[in-house]
Amino acid sequence: MERCICYGLMLLMMTVVAVRGNEFEYDDPLTFNHYHGSCPQLEKIIHNKLNHWLKNDSTLAPALMRLHFHDCSVRGCDASILLNHKGSERTAKASKSLRGYAVIDDIKAAVEKECPKKVSCADILTSVARDATVAAGGPFWMVPYGRKDGRVSLAKEAESVPMGHERMTDLIEFFQSKGLNVLDLVVLSGAHTIGRSTCGSLQDRLFNYKGTRKPDPSIDPKYLNFLRRKCRWASEYVNLDAVTPKAFDVQYYKNLQKKMGLHSTDQLLYSDSRTAPLVSAFASQAGVFKHQFAVSMVKLGNIQDYNSDEDGEIRLNCNYVNA
Numbered sequence: 001m002e003r004c005i006c007y008g009l010m011l012l013m014m015t016v017v018a019v020r021g022n023e024f025e026y027d028d029p030l031t032f033n034h035y036h037g038s039c040p041q042l043e044k045i046i047h048n049k050l051n052h053w054l055k056n057d058s059t060l061a062p063a064l065m066r067l068h069f070h071d072c073s074v075r076g077c078d079a080s081i082l083l084n085h086k087g088s089e090r091t092a093k094a095s096k097s098l099r100g101y102a103v104i105d106d107i108k109a110a111v112e113k114e115c116p117k118k119v120s121c122a123d124i125l126t127s128v129a130r131d132a133t134v135a136a137g138g139p140f141w142m143v144p145y146g147r148k149d150g151r152v153s154l155a156k157e158a159e160s161v162p163m164g165h166e167r168m169t170d171l172i173e174f175f176q177s178k179g180l181n182v183l184d185l186v187v188l189s190g191a192h193t194i195g196r197s198t199c200g201s202l203q204d205r206l207f208n209y210k211g212t213r214k215p216d217p218s219i220d221p222k223y224l225n226f227l228r229r230k231c232r233w234a235s236e237y238v239n240l241d242a243v244t245p246k247a248f249d250v251q252y253y254k255n256l257q258k259k260m261g262l263h264s265t266d267q268l269l270y271s272d273s274r275t276a277p278l279v280s281a282f283a284s285q286a287g288v289f290k291h292q293f294a295v296s297m298v299k300l301g302n303i304q305d306y307n308s309d310e311d312g313e314i315r316l317n318c319n320y321v322n323a
């Protein structure tokens, strides 16, 4: 096991250095001072508005982190997930349980009042994901800005976002296609240390795994019992981290070591030799997890689709492309 942790740490160090190196590339269109002149109060507006929403409903913090992941997973972080028309990404099956759209609309309205036509919905969503992480007890990071809002949003593209029943090779390849590596995959999956899932997305795993009419044998029997009682209805909710569902900690990884991952994609992180050493490393080093989470969230937020970049705009309303 010690060798595993060493391997994990080595990988961490290598990636941290690589990511830091990228921050200084000249062609990076995102910058920390993008709104310094045009909307200096942007982060304050976002922070205050978001905290107001979270006071009434703290479950919105994980929901908004997930919304950001789904946005960046299709055509880069371009707010394409927010477009609200027939056949858009948010109408996809994979987007069914996404929440938090009203929060972004409210913040966008407040930002438009102070800084009209200056701030993209994509930048707002990225900043909100950072603030939501901090509000949930996670790490802080600086958000680079300057994203454009996309004009294209197709449900069928959103169906490619992983739903919890993929094979590890599929997950690794999906992340790789976005410029994210195995380390990013393992650390960003750590977002499942908070938040919840609808039971619908794991009923097969509990009652009819791969058509066997039996549960997935890789679930701890006591945990399985608990889940089967809790998940009689697809519309019920269950916490992603059964032990400390509200704390942004490394319990998610410890759960995987005890066969208590909620989705099979969670549990696979510990049974696959490509990812297991990293799970062990994070399970025992909370500081390393939080640091690397911040680094990988910056990478996630920087995903851009350079093909659709030229058509980008600053949307006036996050639900619709400009007329």
Ligand code: HEM
Residues within 6 Å of the ligand: 059, 061, 062, 063, 065, 066, 069, 097, 099, 162, 163, 164, 165, 171, 185, 188, 189, 191, 192, 194, 195, 196, 197, 198, 199, 200, 201, 240, 263, 265
């Ligand atoms: C590795 C690939 C991933 C898979 C397969 C996956 C899968 C899932 C599934 C199935 C759910 C529950 C959906 C439902 O309500 O039924 C979920 C929830 C969630 N995911 Fe992921 N996810 C992945 C990566 C990520 C990433 C990269 C993040 C953020 C950095 C993230 C953040 C979250 C959060 C915070 C929730 C809880 C949402 C809430 O409470 O409303 N996930 N994920």
